[in-house]
Structure formats: C-alpha cells, structure tokens
Amino acid sequence: MIRLMTASLLPERARVFVAGHRGLVGSAVARRLAADGHEVLTRSRAELDLRDAGRTAAELAVLRPDAVVLAAAKVGGIMANSTRPVQFLEENLQIQLSVIAGAHAAGVDRLLFLGSSCIYPKHAPQPIGEDALLTGPLEPTNEAYALAKIAGIVQVQSYRRQYGASYISAMPTNLYGPGDNFDLETSHVLPALVRRFHEAVAEGRDEVVLWGSGSPRREFLHVDDLAAACAVLLRSYDADEPVNVGCGSDLTIRELAETVADVTGFTGRIAWDTTRPDGTPRKLLDISRIESLGWKPVIPLRDGIAATYAHWRAGLGR
Numbered sequence: 001m002i003r004l005m006t007a008s009l010l011p012e013r014a015r016v017f018v019a020g021h022r023g024l025v026g027s028a029v030a031r032r033l034a035a036d037g038h039e040v041l042t043r044s045r046a047e048l049d050l051r052d053a054g055r056t057a058a059e060l061a062v063l064r065p066d067a068v069v070l071a072a073a074k075v076g077g078i079m080a081n082s083t084r085p086v087q088f089l090e091e092n093l094q095i096q097l098s099v100i101a102g103a104h105a106a107g108v109d110r111l112l113f114l115g116s117s118c119i120y121p122k123h124a125p126q127p128i129g130e131d132a133l134l135t136g137p138l139e140p141t142n143e144a145y146a147l148a149k150i151a152g153i154v155q156v157q158s159y160r161r162q163y164g165a166s167y168i169s170a171m172p173t174n175l176y177g178p179g180d181n182f183d184l185e186t187s188h189v190l191p192a193l194v195r196r197f198h199e200a201v202a203e204g205r206d207e208v209v210l211w212g213s214g215s216p217r218r219e220f221l222h223v224d225d226l227a228a229a230c231a232v233l234l235r236s237y238d239a240d241e242p243v244n245v246g247c248g249s250d251l252t253i254r255e256l257a258e259t260v261a262d263v264t265g266f267t268g269r270i271a272w273d274t275t276r277p278d279g280t281p282r283k284l285l286d287i288s289r290i291e292s293l294g295w296k297p298v299i300p301l302r303d304g305i306a307a308t309y310a311h312w313r314a315g316l317g318r
C-alpha cells in the first residue's frame with residue numbers, strides 16, 4: 001500500500017549524505033538538496049571507498065546524517081555493461097551492502113536507493129509498471145548490473161520489513177545532463193552521440209557511425225528533473241514498492257541521433273554498425289506513481305540536449 005504523507009519525512013535543513021556526489025546523479029541531487037536548504041555531506045572516493053563496509057559504517061556513525069542518498073555505483077553504457085559484468089555485479093553489491101547496512105547501523109532514519117529501469121524484464125508490457133519486477137527474464141547485456149540493483153531493492157525492502165526502517169527505492173530511466181560520462185567506450189548513448197557528432201563537425205567528416213540498428217526505443221530524462229523527483233520522494237514517500245522516474249515518452253535511437261545531429265550542427269550521413277548490440281528493444285516507464293506525488297518532468301529533451309552540449313563544450317575550453 002502506498003502511503004501519501006502530509007508532514008515532510010525529511011526535516012527542514014536536514015543533513016543528507018550523498019554517496020556518489022561527483023557523478024551525474026549525485027551532483028544533481030546535491031545541487032537540488034542544497035538549493036532546498038539542506039546540508040549536503042560528502043566523501044570523495046579517495047577519502048572513502050564505499051566498497052569497504054567497515055570504513056563506510058564507521059564514517060556514517062561519525063557523520064550521523066538525517067538521510068542518505070545512495071547515488072554511488074558502477075555505471076556504464078551497453079558495451080561497458082556487457083564486457084565487464086563481474087565489476088558491475090560485484091562493485092554494486094559491495095557498495096549497496098556497505099552503505100545500506102552502514103546507514104542502518106548508524107541509526108540513519110531515511111535512505112533513498114537509486115536503481116535503474118534495466119531491472120525490469122526484457123519483454124515487459126509497456127509502459128512498465130513497478131509491478132513488472134521479477135516477472136520475466138532480463139536483458140542479457142546488463143543482466144549482472146540489473147541483478148545487483150534488484151538485490152538492492154530487496155535489501156531496502158528487507159530493512160523496512162524487519163526493522164521498520166523508512167528506506168525507499170527509485171528506478172530512473174536513462175538519464176543525461178551536465179557531468180555525464182563522455183568516454184566513447186564506456187558512456188551511455190546520449191553523451192556518446194553528442195561527442196561523436198561534435199567531433200565529426202570539428203574534423204569536417206561527413207559520416208558518423210553509431211552502434212546497433214537504431215531501432216531500439218529509449219526514454220531520456222534530464223538529471224535535474226530526476227533530482228527534483230528524489231527531493232519529492234525523500235519528503236513524501238514511504239512504502240515498499242520502488243518508484244519509477246521517467247519522462248513519460250520515448251523515441252528510437254535513430255530519432256535521438258537526428259536530434260543530436262541537429263543540435264550539434266552535423267548534416268552528414270548517419271551509418272549503423274549492426275555488429276554492436278541493440279540491447280533491450282524498449283523500456284518506457286509507467287510514471288503514474290511519481291506523478292501522483294506531485295512531480296512532473298519540466299525539461300524538454302531538445303532543450304536538455306542543447307544545454308548538456310553547451311556545458312560539455314565549455315569544459316573542453318573551446
């Protein structure tokens with residue numbers, strides 16, 4: 001049962017530990033929480049490797065935050081996931097075990113765990129409701145990562161059931177925005193396309209080769225919209241079921257490529273390397289649960305891509 005809360009579950013000026021604050025999601029969540037008047041607590045990976053359960057528990061016991069947002073993870077696009085399943089399984093399980101158990105041991109009242117839409121079965125009915133979890137086989141290119149994330153959801157639910165902890169999970173769709181990973185081998189598709197088209201224009205090339213067939217459909221949410229959803233969930237959601245966070249519509253990778261080409265000024269040919277994997281054919285999320293809490297996405301895809309491109313270009317110093 002979903003309980004809608006009237007009083008906020010997050011105190012005003014709360015002290016919130018954001019794990020993974022240098023990443024795409026963690027940095028956006030940290031900006032959002034700071035703007036809402038909260039105190040954001042952080043530790044860099046050099047200061048605290050979150051796979052180390054003993055050190056993580058000790059650090060959380062000293063910090064004693066009011067809430068934890070778990071946005072630290074081993075993350076990557078389709079090639080990274082399919083070629084390094086051991087790291088995607090083990091590092092994510094280790095981080096989740098350390099942070100969730102450590103938060104509970106330190107008496108942390110609220111925790112938000114971030115999973116991913118890839119936890120749902122490859123052929124789930126669309127749009128995918130939260131109740132599709134564990135109803136069918138997973139997409140093979142990210143099965144190891146998805147299983148680690150599913151373990152995280154069950155870990156959160158178990159702390160709720162056994163200890164009454166007010167811990168919750170959110171399942172975002174594919175995300176993009178400032179601070180994304182633009183490495184062509186390990187990134188997700190959107191930053192990869194921005195970089196590929198930008199470099200083709202800069203080098204005067206008239207063809208860009210992309211991966212797969214171009215026919216898979218994906219849903220893209222700007223990370224600032226996700227961060228706003230996280231703030232809503234921390235304030236007002238307290239139930240077992242994970243909450244999907246998406247924008248409510250999807251497009252083909254080919255259509256995404258045409259949009260990114262337009263934003264970056266590329267007018268040449270787009271070719272498809274079908275020796276590269278397509279991944280899951282479609283994963284559009286049903287977002288009625290998060291919308292019922294009063295959240296909706298506000299950043300249109302084209303505007304978000306243009307802002308992300310401008311941010312990345314500024315970082316290149318060009």
Ligand SMILES: NC(=O)C1=CN([C@@H]2O[C@H](COP(=O)(O)OP(=O)(O)OC[C@H]3O[C@@H](n4cnc5c(N)ncnc54)[C@H](OP(=O)(O)O)[C@@H]3O)[C@@H](O)[C@H]2O)C=CC1
Nearest residue numbers: 020022023024025045049050051072073075116172174175
């Ligand atoms: N990006 C996306 O499209 C989507 C992301 N998500 C979820 O959002 C969350 C965050 O993803 P995203 O921001 O994209 O990922 P990033 O790779 O951008 O950020 C991950 C962060 O985790 C930190 N981290 C990783 N391992 C460790 C470790 N052992 N110790 C300490 N810190 C560590 C990284 O530190 P460092 O900076 O040192 O590398 C980095 O700050 C993940 O749970 C992911 O599943 C869900 C759906 C889509």
Ligand SMILES: C[C@H]1O[C@H](OP(=O)(O)OP(=O)(O)OC[C@H]2O[C@@H](n3cnc4c(=O)[nH]c(N)nc43)[C@H](O)[C@@H]2O)[C@@H](O)[C@@H](O)C1=O
Nearest residue numbers: 076077078116118142187188189192210211212277278279
């Ligand atoms: C968020 C989500 O992200 C991953 O799943 P994915 O959505 O399949 O990943 P992706 O963004 O890398 O690719 C999307 C589509 O785009 C195509 N594609 C074309 N050209 C490029 C390209 O140049 N780079 C990449 N990466 N993909 C390309 C690619 O072939 C595929 O069809 C998992 O990590 C999963 O675990 C997860 O949670």
